[in-house]
Amino acid sequence: MRNVLRVLKPFDIVIIALLITISFIPLTVFSMTKSTEAGDEVVAVIIQDGEVIREITLTGHEGNEQFIIEGKGNQYNLMEVDNERIRIKEDNSPDQVGVKMGWKDKPGETIICLPHKLLVEIQAKNNENVEEEIISY
DSSP states (O other): OHHHHHHOOHHHHHHHHHHHHHTTHHHHHHHHHTOOOTTEEEEEEEEETTEEEEEEEOTTOOSEEEEEEEOSTTOEEEEEEETTEEEEEEEOOSSOHHHHTOOBOSTTOEEEEGGGTEEEEEEEEEOSOOOOOOOOO
């Protein structure tokens, strides 16, 4: 340890501190882009085998709702929606990764159960009718 301190110069410590600070920039940028605007609606989109199975509006959802998504053979996922959040409460996959992912409620978050080819993606949808601007050259 003393050998390392002998090699470091005071300016090296400044550079290390600056690099550590810069490493947090992607985290702050990513967290700012996930924020929803006023009027946006948060929706959980459940996709299995590349097909949309169900869309659940989380914004304004009240109470607790449970339902089962069945896969091939005896595969199943017990989904739970509690107020404005969603999770996989139970499934019969061997690794239980989807169950361990817990509650999700922010746009950009996902829950994945690979053995059952199930994806739950939280999206923000804009309620306003926004016309797309087409630019042609």
